[in-house]
Amino acid sequence: MEFDAVIVGGGGSGMRAALQLAQSGYNTAVITKVFPTRSHTVSAQGGITCAIASEDPDDQWQWHMYDTVKGSDYIGDQEAIEYMCQTGPQAVFEVEHMGLPFSRNDSGRIYQRPFGGQSKDFGKGGQAARTCAAADRTGHALLHTLYQGNLRNKTVFLTEWFAVDIVKNADSSVVGVIAINIESGETVFVSSKATVFATGGAGRIYASTTNAHICTGDGIGMSLRAGYPVQDIEMWQFHPTGIHGAGTLVTEGCRGEGGYLVNKDGERFMERYAPNAKDLAGRDVVARSMVLEILEGRGCGKEKDHVYLKLDHLGEETLNAKLPGILELSRTFAHADPVKEPIPVVPTCHYMMGGIPTNVDGQALTIDSQGNDEVIDGFYACGEAACVSVHGANRLGGNSLLDLIVFGRASGLFIENQLKEGISHSDAGSDDIDFAMERLNKINNSKSGEKAPVLRAELQTIMQNYFGVFRRGDYMKKGVEKLDELRGRVENVYLEDKSNAFNTARIEALELQNLFETAYATAIAAEGRTESRGAHAREDFQERDDENWLCHSIYMPGQREIGKRPVNMTLKTMEPFEPKVRTY
Amino acid sequence: MLTVSVYRYNPEADEAPYMQDFPFDSEGKDLMVLDVLEKLKVIDPSLVFRRSCREGVCGSDGVNISGKNGLACITPLSEAVRDDKLVIRPLPGLPVVRDLVIDMSQFYAQYEKIKPYMMNESAPPEKERLQSQEDRAKLDGLYECILCACCSTACPSFWWNPDKFIGPSGLLQAYRFLADTRDTATEERLTDLQDPFSVFRCHGIMNCVQVCPKGLNPTKAIGHIRTMLVKNAL
Amino acid sequence: MIGSPKSLSDSGSFLWIAQRVSGLLVFFYFLFILGILVSVQDVTYEYWKSIFNNRLVQVFSLLAIVSLITHAWIGIQCVISDYITERLIGPKAILIRRTLSNFFGLLLMFYLFWSLLILWNL
Numbered sequence: 001m002e003f004d005a006v007i008v009g010g011g012g013s014g015m016r017a018a019l020q021l022a023q024s025g026y027n028t029a030v031i032t033k034v035f036p037t038r039s040h041t042v043s044a045q046g047g048i049t050c051a052i053a054s055e056d057p058d059d060q061w062q063w064h065m066y067d068t069v070k071g072s073d074y075i076g077d078q079e080a081i082e083y084m085c086q087t088g089p090q091a092v093f094e095v096e097h098m099g100l101p102f103s104r105n106d107s108g109r110i111y112q113r114p115f116g117g118q119s120k121d122f123g124k125g126g127q128a129a130r131t132c133a134a135a136d137r138t139g140h141a142l143l144h145t146l147y148q149g150n151l152r153n154k155t156v157f158l159t160e161w162f163a164v165d166i167v168k169n170a171d172s173s174v175v176g177v178i179a180i181n182i183e184s185g186e187t188v189f190v191s192s193k194a195t196v197f198a199t200g201g202a203g204r205i206y207a208s209t210t211n212a213h214i215c216t217g218d219g220i221g222m223s224l225r226a227g228y229p230v231q232d233i234e235m236w237q238f239h240p241t242g243i244h245g246a247g248t249l250v251t252e253g254c255r256g257e258g259g260y261l262v263n264k265d266g267e268r269f270m271e272r273y274a275p276n277a278k279d280l281a282g283r284d285v286v287a288r289s290m291v292l293e294i295l296e297g298r299g300c301g302k303e304k305d306h307v308y309l310k311l312d313h314l315g316e317e318t319l320n321a322k323l324p325g326i327l328e329l330s331r332t333f334a335h336a337d338p339v340k341e342p343i344p345v346v347p348t349c350h351y352m353m354g355g356i357p358t359n360v361d362g363q364a365l366t367i368d369s370q371g372n373d374e375v376i377d378g379f380y381a382c383g384e385a386a387c388v389s390v391h392g393a394n395r396l397g398g399n400s401l402l403d404l405i406v407f408g409r410a411s412g413l414f415i416e417n418q419l420k421e422g423i424s425h426s427d428a429g430s431d432d433i434d435f436a437m438e439r440l441n442k443i444n445n446s447k448s449g450e451k452a453p454v455l456r457a458e459l460q461t462i463m464q465n466y467f468g469v470f471r472r473g474d475y476m477k478k479g480v481e482k483l484d485e486l487r488g489r490v491e492n493v494y495l496e497d498k499s500n501a502f503n504t505a506r507i508e509a510l511e512l513q514n515l516f517e518t519a520y521a522t523a524i525a526a527e528g529r530t531e532s533r534g535a536h537a538r539e540d541f542q543e544r545d546d547e548n549w550l551c552h553s554i555y556m557p558g559q560r561e562i563g564k565r566p567v568n569m570t571l572k573t574m575e576p577f578e579p580k581v582r583t584y
Numbered sequence: 585m586l587t588v589s590v591y592r593y594n595p596e597a598d599e600a601p602y603m604q605d606f607p608f609d610s611e612g613k614d615l616m617v618l619d620v621l622e623k624l625k626v627i628d629p630s631l632v633f634r635r636s637c638r639e640g641v642c643g644s645d646g647v648n649i650s651g652k653n654g655l656a657c658i659t660p661l662s663e664a665v666r667d668d669k670l671v672i673r674p675l676p677g678l679p680v681v682r683d684l685v686i687d688m689s690q691f692y693a694q695y696e697k698i699k700p701y702m703m704n705e706s707a708p709p710e711k712e713r714l715q716s717q718e719d720r721a722k723l724d725g726l727y728e729c730i731l732c733a734c735c736s737t738a739c740p741s742f743w744w745n746p747d748k749f750i751g752p753s754g755l756l757q758a759y760r761f762l763a764d765t766r767d768t769a770t771e772e773r774l775t776d777l778q779d780p781f782s783v784f785r786c787h788g789i790m791n792c793v794q795v796c797p798k799g800l801n802p803t804k805a806i807g808h809i810r811t812m813l814v815k816n817a818l
Numbered sequence: 819m820i821g822s823p824k825s826l827s828d829s830g831s832f833l834w835i836a837q838r839v840s841g842l843l844v845f846f847y848f849l850f851i852l853g854i855l856v857s858v859q860d861v862t863y864e865y866w867k868s869i870f871n872n873r874l875v876q877v878f879s880l881l882a883i884v885s886l887i888t889h890a891w892i893g894i895q896c897v898i899s900d901y902i903t904e905r906l907i908g909p910k911a912i913l914i915r916r917t918l919s920n921f922f923g924l925l926l927m928f929y930l931f932w933s934l935l936i937l938w939n940l
Contacts, residue, residue: 034642035644037730097704104717108715137728140730151701212638248638249639333639502681502682779828780827780829782830810834817832
C-alpha cells in the first residue's frame with residue numbers, strides 16, 4: 001500500500017492533519033486501531049481554550065500566551081506557544097464552519113467558560129473566561145466534526161488497523177510503518193512520503209488514569225524503538241478531579257462554572273493554597289494541594305482517601321444546561337447525584353506533556369552527536385504524542401484540544417507544501433522491512449512467558465507507586481530497578497492465542513511493549529530531573545532550579561540518563577516572558 | 585457466585601457459535617459488565633470484544649446484555665444479572681466477526697449515506713457563524729450520538745432492510761443536520777430521504793428509544809423528518 | 819423544492835399519506851355501517867337496499883372499497899419487502915417476492931371488480 005501521507009492515529013490531531021491533506025487532494029490514509037470516533041479525544045469535556053474574544057470582546061491572544069507560558073512553568077517553547085495562541089482563533093473558527101455544535105452566548109457567538117490558570121492582562125486583570133465549549137462534550141463534538149469532514153473529503157481510513165513499527169530506508173528516512181489489519185490479521189508495509197504520528201497519550205502506564213484503554217503510547221514506543229528521542233517525558237499531568245475508584249474524568253469546567261473542592265470538614269481548602277485563583281489555579285497546584293489534604297488526614301470517606309467536588313449550590317437548571325455529561329458520569333460511576341451531593345474525586349493521571357520532540361511544522365526532531373536539533377526525514381508528529389512543546393511542565397485546561405487542531409493543521413499544511421515541491425525517498429529494501437517486523441515475529445513465535453495483562457498490571461503498579469504526584473529520588477531508584485527487572489519479561493511476553501481473526505490478545509501484547517518503553521523513559525527522566533517544576537514535584541528537590549533545569553529533558557533510548565535541550569524563547573511578535581515565581 | 589454466559593465464535597476454529605459459561609466472583613461489588621469482560625480476558629485471552637473509553641462516550645462496547653442492547657462499560661451487574669446469571673451476546677442483526685465483535689460496515693454505510701457533514705456553500709464569515717441559543721438548543725438530543733449501534737441493531741426494520749432503511753442512528757444524525765440553522769442543504773437531504781425505505785420503514789416500534797445508552801430519542805427525530813417530507817409532498 | 823421521485827411508488831411520502839388517508843376513509847365507513855346497525859332496531863333487506871340506493875352512499879362505498887384495496891396493497895408490499903429479502907433467504911427471494919406480489923395484486927383486483935359488480939347491480 002502506498003500513500004502520499006499516512007497518519008497513524010485517528011484522534012483529533014490525526015484527523016485534523018488528514019483533513020488538511022485530503023482537502024488538497026493528496027492520497028491520504030489514516031491508520032487507526034479503533035473506529036475514529038472511538039479515539040480518546042472523544043472524552044475531552046470542558047472545551048477549547050482560545051482567545052476568540054467572544055465572552056470578553058477585549059480578550060487578546062497574548063494574554064492566553066502569557067497564561068500558557070506561566071502554566072508550563074516556563075519550559076514550554078515560547079515560539080510554539082506564540083504560534084498556537086495566535087493561530088488558534090482561525091483553527092477554532094474553521095471547525096465551527098465545519099459544523100461543530102458549540103454552545104452559544106446571548107449574542108449568538110461561541111460560549112466561553114472560565115478554566116484554571118486563565119487571566120486577563122498578563123495576570124493582572126483577574127480571571128478570564130476563554131474556553132470555547134460545546135456543553136461538557138466538546139471533545140466528542142470536535143472528534144465527530146473532524147471525522148465528518150474527512151468523510152466529505154474522502155480520506156482513506158484503515159480502520160481497526162494497528163501500526164506495529166516504523167520502517168526506515170537505507171538513508172535512515174522514515175518511509176512508512178508495518179501495520180496489522182486487526183480483523184483479518186494480515187500484516188502489510190504501508191509506505192508513505194510522509195508519516196505522521198498522532199498516536200495520543202499513554203495514561204495507561206499508571207494504574208489510575210482518566211485515559212481510555214487504548215492510550216498505550218504506541219507512537220512513543222515505536223519512536224523509541226526506532227532510536228529517536230522523547231522530550232520532557234517525566235511531565236505527567238494528574239488531573240485534580242478523577243472520580244474516586246473509577247478514574248473517570250470530571251471536567252475542570254465544573255470548577256469554571258463555580259464548583260469547588262472541600263475536605264472532610266467541609267472547608268474550601270484551595271483558599272489556603274491559592275488565595276487568588278482558588279480552585280482555578282494550575283492543575284498541578286490543585287492536584288498537589290488535594291494530595292496534601294489527604295496526607296494530612298483531612299480526606300473524605302471511610303478511608304479518608306479522596307476529597308469532594310461540590311456542585312449542588314449551582315442549581316439543577318445550570319447543571320443540566322452546562323454539565324449534563326458530568327451528571328451522567330457521576331451518577332453512573334460515583335453513585336452520587338451532583339444536584340444533591342458532592343462528587344468524590346482524587347488526582348488521576350490525565351495527560352502526557354512530553355513526547356516526540358517536533359518543531360512548529362510537526363517535523364520530528366532528534367539530537368545529533370554535537371547536541372544540535374536534527375530533523376528526521378519523513379517523520380512528523382502532532383497532538384499528545386508530540387512535544388512541540390506548548391505545555392512544558394504543566395498543561396492548562398482546554399489547551400489540549402487547541403494543540404490538536406492547531407498543530408494537526410500545521411503539520412498538514414507543511415506536508416502539503418512539501419508534497420507540492422515533491423518528496424522522494426529511496427524505497428525500503430526487504431531487509432528494512434524484515435527489521436521492522438522483528439518484534440511482531442518474536443511475539444508471534446513466542447512459546448513461553450507471561451501473559452500481557454499480568455505484566456501490564458505489574459507495570460502500572462510500579463508507576464503508580466514510585467512515579468506518582470509526589471516523587472522522591474530513593475523511591476524512584478527502586479522503581480527503576482523494578483522496571484529493569486520487568487523489561488526482560490515484557491520483551492518475552494507470551495502470546496498464547498496465535499489466531500488471525502480479530503486477535504486482540506496480540507494487539508495487547510504489542511501495546512504492552514509500547515507502554516513499557518514509555519514508562520521506562522518516564523522513570524529515567526523523572527529521576528534525572530533534580531528539581532520540582534510543574535507536574536514534576538520532588539520531595540527531595542522541592543524548589544524550581546532555573547539555573548540548571550530551565551530546559552527540556554531529552555531521553556535517548558537505551559540510555560540511563562537524560563540530556564538537556566534549550567527552551568525556545570525566540571518570538572516573532574514580542575519579547576519573551578522571563579521566568580517568574582509561579583503563584584496563583 | 586455468578587455464571588457469565590458469553591457468546592463465542594472464532595471463525596478459524598469453530599464451525600458454529602456456542603455459549604460458554606464462566607463462573608465469576610464479583611466479590612460483592614457492583615462491577616460494570618466491561619470490568620467482568622476484562623477479568624474474563626485475563627483468564628481466557630482469546631475472548632474478544634471491543635472497548636476504549638470505558639465511560640460511555642466512545643461507543644465501542646455495545647453488546648447485548650441479558651437480552652438488552654447496551655454499553656458494557658456503563659451497565660452495572662445490578663441491572664444486568666438475573667438469577668445469578670449474566671448473558672452477553674454480540675449486538676444482533678449484523679454479521680459476527682469473532683465472539684462479541686460484529687462487522688459494522690453496513691451500519692457505517694448508512695451513516696455515510698445521510699451526508700453526515702455540514703453543507704453550507706456560502707463563504708464563511710471571518711469569525712464563527714452566529715447561532716442563537718434557541719437554535720442551538722434544537723441540536724440537543726441529536727449531536728450526542730456516539731454511533732454505538734445499540735439502537736439500529738435493536739430495530740426490526742433495520743434487521744430486515746439494513747441496506748435500504750437508514751436505521752435510527754443514521755436518521756438521528758440526518759435530523760441533526762436538518763435541524764442545524766447553519767446547514768443550507770435541507771432540500772438535498774430531503775430528496776435523498778424521500779424513497780419508501782430510508783425513513784418510511786420506521787414503524788415506530790421504539791426499541792431504539794428503549795436501548796439508547798445516551799437517553800436519546802431517534803423515533804422523535806424520525807417523526808420530525810417524516811413531517812418535513814410529508815409537508816413537502818403536500 | 820425537493821427533487822421529485824421517479825414515480826408515486828418511489829415516493830415514501832405519497833405511500834405514507836395514501837396509507838393514512840385510506841385508513842381513515844375505511845375507518846369512517848366502518849363507523850357509518852356500525853352506526854346504522856346500532857341505531858336501527860330491525861335491519862331488513864328492504865331497509866338495507868334503500869340505504870345503498872342512495873347515490874352518496876354508493877360513492878362513499880366505492881371510495882371505501884378503493885381505499886381498502888389501496889391500504890391492503892401498500893401494507894402487503896411493505897410486509898413482503900420486510901420479510902422476504904435476498905439477505906434473509908438468498909436470491910430466490912426475488913422470485914418469491916414477485917410471485918406473492920402478483921398473487922396479491924390479482925386477488926385485490928378480483929376483490930375490486932367483484933365489489934364494483936355488487937355496487938353496480940344495486
